[in-house]
Amino acid sequence: MKTGVANFPLDYGRCPRWLFERMTKLARSITSAIVAEFGPEEFLKRLSDPVWFQSFGSILAFDWNSSGLTTTTCGALKMGIWGIEKDLGLFICGGKGKTSRKTPEQIVNWAYRLSFSQNLADNLVYSSKISAKVDNTAIQDGFQLYHHTFIFTKSGNWAVVQQGMNEKVGQARRYHWLSTGVHDFIEEPHSGISSNVRLKPLNLTAQQSKKNKEVSTELVNSGYKTLIGDLEFIREKQTGQRNLFRTLEMPDDTALPKLTGDLNFGKSKYLEKILRQVHEKAPNDFEQVLMSEGVGPMTIRALSLVSELIYGAKPSYEDPARYSFAFGGKDGVPYPVNRPVYDKTLSIIEKGIRKSQLNHREKEKALHRFMESLR
Numbered sequence: 001m002k003t004g005v006a007n008f009p010l011d012y013g014r015c016p017r018w019l020f021e022r023m024t025k026l027a028r029s030i031t032s033a034i035v036a037e038f039g040p041e042e043f044l045k046r047l048s049d050p051v052w053f054q055s056f057g058s059i060l061a062f063d064w065n066s067s068g069l070t071t072t073t074c075g076a077l078k079m080g081i082w083g084i085e086k087d088l089g090l091f092i093c094g095g096k097g098k099t100s101r102k103t104p105e106q107i108v109n110w111a112y113r114l115s116f117s118q119n120l121a122d123n124l125v126y127s128s129k130i131s132a133k134v135d136n137t138a139i140q141d142g143f144q145l146y147h148h149t150f151i152f153t154k155s156g157n158w159a160v161v162q163q164g165m166n167e168k169v170g171q172a173r174r175y176h177w178l179s180t181g182v183h184d185f186i187e188e189p190h191s192g193i194s195s196n197v198r199l200k201p202l203n204l205t206a207q208q209s210k211k212n213k214e215v216s217t218e219l220v221n222s223g224y225k226t227l228i229g230d231l232e233f234i235r236e237k238q239t240g241q242r243n244l245f246r247t248l249e250m251p252d253d254t255a256l257p258k259l260t261g262d263l264n265f266g267k268s269k270y271l272e273k274i275l276r277q278v279h280e281k282a283p284n285d286f287e288q289v290l291m292s293e294g295v296g297p298m299t300i301r302a303l304s305l306v307s308e309l310i311y312g313a314k315p316s317y318e319d320p321a322r323y324s325f326a327f328g329g330k331d332g333v334p335y336p337v338n339r340p341v342y343d344k345t346l347s348i349i350e351k352g353i354r355k356s357q358l359n360h361r362e363k364e365k366a367l368h369r370f371m372e373s374l375r
Contacts, residue, residue, distance in 0.1 A: 020076060023060040026366060027073075027080035030056070030352030032088065037351075040089040044159040047151060048178035053161065059353070059366060070163045070174050071096045074149040086114075093150045094128070100148040100162075103128050107150065120156050130185050131160045133290055134205060135175045137297050138186060139320065141201035142166045143173040186213070186287050190320060199319045202304060204286075206316030209304075213286035215313040216303035220289055221282055224275035230306045231271075274299050 034043050046052045057073035078092040085091050091110045094103035104125045111121035128150045136145045143164030152158035160177035175190070182189045188205055204213060219227050274294045283289045290300065307313040353366045 020072065020079075022362060023072065023076035024080040026060055026353065027076045028084075030059070031077065031081055031090070032084070033352035035088050035090065040153045041155065041157055043090060044151060044153060044157055045178060045180075047161060048159045048176045048181075050174060050176050053174075053176070070161065070172070071147050074147070074161055078149070085110075089154050091152050093152075094148045096147045100132075100146070103148055103150050107152075110152075114154065116156075124150075124152055124156065124158060127158055127179065128160070130287070130291060131175075131177050131189075132162060134185060134189060135162060135164065137295070137300050138204040138290060139201055140297055140301065141173065141199050141203075141319070142169075143171075186290065188320070200317045201319060202301065203316045203318060203320055204300065204304065206318060206320065208314075208316040208318075211313040212304055212307045212315040215307035215311050216300075217283060217286050217289055219303060219306060219311075220275065220278050224272060224279045227275055227303075227306060228272050230310050231302055234305060234309055271298060271302060275302075 031043065034046070046056075053073070054069070057069040060073055060076055074092075075095060078095065081088055081090060081092065091114075093106035093110065094100050107124050107128060108121055110116075111124065116124075128148070131150075132145055132148050141164075143166045145162055145164045147161075147163040149161045150158060151161070156179075158177075158179045161174065162177075163172055163174045165172045177189060186205060187207060187210065190205075203209060219230075274292075277294060278289060278292045278299075281288075281292060283292065289295060289303070304315050308315060350367065353363055
């Protein structure tokens with residue numbers, strides 16, 4: 001199963017109430033049909049696939065090519081299964097804006113109601129937090145997260161659908177995670193990424209960035225004063241030079257801006273304070289550095305910069321984006337189409353539409369959208 005990222009134009013509009021109400025009914029029916037046929041764990045896998053999620057959102061009737069599909073689909077799904085979560089074995093937390101910051105609290109509340117152990121509850125909360133921290137800080141692609149939805153099952157498996165925006169380029173980027181595919185939170189946690197915009201971000205989740213992260217951790221533990229001195233040295237040497245450190249490069253300079261990053265780290269009192277705090281905690285690895293309180297993109301950029309330019313540990317600037325398929329490709333890439341699974345999926349989604357509480361005309365419209373999404 002490929003999971004990952006998709007890019008869409010930013011949409012500042014709102015979903016009409018009459019449409020959202022119908023979306024919740026249809027989302028409830030389709031979800032119930034899929035869970036009844038395949039189980040809640042399989043539904044997590046489907047949500048974690050950006051292509052399947054996109055088709056799901058298109059069927060629910062929202063704009064297929066806008067950023068609003070993500071937020072509205074997740075909202076309709078959360079509202080749609082309201083009251084039947086225990087029956088389905090699916091639990092949805094978080095959402096857009098301020099609601100996203102309530103995700104840990106909502107996870108804890110569900111964990112209490114489900115009699116989860118404290119360890120399992122803590123692991124779920126941590127998974128939610130670090131998935132957001134990685135996509136906002138360890139991968140610095142210019143997209144600021146504003147939506148975070150965390151879905152989990154009774155067994156403790158989980159999926160994340162979150163989205164970031166870049167208002168300068170008018171684009172949104174969606175990130176998908178699936179717990180069963182995450183073997184290391186900070187090294188290639190996405191099993192695949194699909195994107196229609198190619199970038200050159202600071203990508204510390206790449207395997208090629210392993211040495212850079214190791215050196216960054218050593219720098220934190222060795223002493224923040226030396227690190228601040230290294231940053232000041234780089235800042236002075238950087239005068240008059242360009243692209244010494246790249247955080248984001250867009251392919252078309254005429255249409256999209258190129259960000260090179262602020263190298264005036266050496267005189268930042270805030271950065272010095274954060275580095276001192278992290279140093280005092282003596283982190284064992286880069287994951288602990290990343291998850292330390294106060295550590296954000298600027299701190300991580302600074303550590304990566306010193307590791308690269310002074311100690312030769314170059315990070316990856318390759319975009320982790322890859323094409324993603326829900327069922328495989330017709331040419332066998334990345335793998336042959338699984339026809340039985342494909343046909344069964346079509347049957348289940350169609351069954352969900354027909355079982356919905358919409359009237360005949362609305363069902364026919366939904367089925368029409370469904371067929372259009374397959375083209």
